[in-house]
Amino acid sequence: MKYLHAAVSMNPSAGVVRQMADEARAAIDLGLDWEIWLSQAADLGPNLARWPAPLRYTVLRVRFYLRLVRLARQGHRILLRHSLGDPFLFLASFFLGDYFTVHHTLEESELATLDFSFARLQLVFERLLGRRVVARARGIVCLTPEIARHEISRVPDRRDRQVLIYPNGILYPADPGEPIDRRGDRPELVFVASYFYDWHGLEALLDSMASSREDGLLHLVGLLPDAARLKAKADPRVRIHGELVPSQLDPLVSLSWLGLSSFNLSSKGMTEACTLKVREYLRAGVPVYAGHRDSALPVNFEYFRQGPPQWRAILDYASTMRTVRRATVALSARPLIDKRVLLGRLYQAINGFTAAPA
Numbered sequence: 409m410k411y412l413h414a415a416v417s418m419n420p421s422a423g424v425v426r427q428m429a430d431e432a433r434a435a436i437d438l439g440l441d442w443e444i445w446l447s448q449a450a451d452l453g454p455n456l457a458r459w460p461a462p463l464r465y466t467v468l469r470v471r472f473y474l475r476l477v478r479l480a481r482q483g484h485r486i487l488l489r490h491s492l493g494d495p496f497l498f499l500a501s502f503f504l505g506d507y508f509t510v511h512h513t514l515e516e517s518e519l520a521t522l523d524f525s526f527a528r529l530q531l532v533f534e535r536l537l538g539r540r541v542v543a544r545a546r547g548i549v550c551l552t553p554e555i556a557r558h559e560i561s562r563v564p565d566r567r568d569r570q571v572l573i574y575p576n577g578i579l580y581p582a583d584p585g586e587p588i589d590r591r592g593d594r595p596e597l598v599f600v601a602s603y604f605y606d607w608h609g610l611e612a613l614l615d616s617m618a619s620s621r622e623d624g625l626l627h628l629v630g631l632l633p634d635a636a637r638l639k640a641k642a643d644p645r646v647r648i649h650g651e652l653v654p655s656q657l658d659p660l661v662s663l664s665w666l667g668l669s670s671f672n673l674s675s676k677g678m679t680e681a682c683t684l685k686v687r688e689y690l691r692a693g694v695p696v697y698a699g700h701r702d703s704a705l706p707v708n709f710e711y712f713r714q715g716p717p718q719w720r721a722i723l724d725y726a727s728t729m730r731t732v733r734r735a736t737v738a739l740s741a742r743p744l745i746d747k748r749v750l751l752g753r754l755y756q757a758i759n760g761f762t763a764a765p766a
Contacts, residue, residue: 409759412479413510414445415489416472418465422602423684430579434747440755443484447472466496473500480504487549487758490538492519493530498537506546508758510574513551514558517677539563549574549754552703554680574754575704577747578687580738587693587734588662595624595726598660598694599668600685602651603631609671609699613717614639614646620719624726627660661692665726671699671717686712690741693734697722705744711737 413431417424428446435442449464456464473496480486486507491497492515501507515538519531542548543563547570550556556571604610610628614636617626626646640646649660661667667689673681680703689696695711696702705712711732713725743749 409441410484411440411442411487411755411758412445412476412484413442413487413489414447414472414476415510416447416469416491418449418461418468420446420448426684427576430577430747431751433579434577434751437748438752438755440751442751442755469494469496473497476500477503480507485758490515490541493533493538495533495537498533498541501541501544508547508549508570508572509542509545509559510549511551511555511559514555514677516562517558521676545569547572547758549758551575552680552682554678554703570758572754572757573703575682575745575750576684576687577745577750578684578691579747580691580742584691584738587691587738588658589693589734590659590662591665591730592663595665595723595730596627596663597624597666597668597697597722597726598627598629598664598689600657600688601630604628604633604636607670607672607675609717610636611639612671613668613719613722614643616717616719617643617645622720622723624719624723627664629657629660658692661689661694664694665730666722667694667696668722669696669698669700673700687741687745690745691738693736693738695725695729695732695737697725705741709740709744711740 415424415428425446428444432444435444447468449468452464452468456467476486477500480503486504487510488504488507489510489512515534516531519527519534539562542559543565548556548559549572550559551574553573556573560571599610601608610632618639624645627649628640628646629649629652631651632640632648637648640648667685669683669686670681673679678700680701682702682704686696686698686702690711695713697713697715699714699717701714702712711729715721715725
């Protein structure tokens, strides 16, 4: 059986691109008959670049789903990243055979938090059509157990579906060696985001820093909203780096005692996640402090601490991790976050399920 994990997006995030690319390399390394296809607006070519966004959205999806249907009829088993509020997905779902949907967020909850007209239209489509797409699928693949519970609640009558958990992962090099460790005597922490949205909880952390005299250096990597930027600039213990490419980020990570992740996922109705940046920290041998539970890590995993955005608590955990070798952290995390391990488990589970009668 040939498998195709496909996704369509006008402008996919760097994290989505990275996950799909890593999965493709992992499939090759494992020798699996597993293909990856990410279709985006850039694939339409320069002639369509000046077309209105709604027209480009339509052309992109019509082309994507027509080709996807052809591949399904040629014998590919389709795993399709769920596209929010997408009427074209609903139409295509009638012709995809025994497809699986792949879910990375609480779709309806996330759309409800977005305050613009297209998101409200998407929410209507998601409730009317998206649920039917999920109901028609032979199985669902979810990033976390929390997302799986959400999808099951959307179509509770389909109790016979296969439900699989497939966390985010990251590729380890064949010979990772010793991660670079340039930590000094002063605690340094790094917090990475493409943009610091409300769910990152950055302002709460900055408020905690402002009320504390504890010394340490906080590196912020990514774009900041105006209010958070003003607070960060007012504290000499904060360094704002803006957007960085990996070659610029790596030196900061090598200096850091801890990596920080989101502190306010509850604003999206979520309590757990498995973000790519957490995996990047751990692969580099950097322990993590976050306000959410990481669903792919054991609750007692020593190098991930869940806690509030309190400066003193963060520095206390940083101090306990100061003497731990980078290689110890990276090797301990590898069986839990290596993309090859995670994809191999998913392949075995889904291949065993699809081999059985529907």
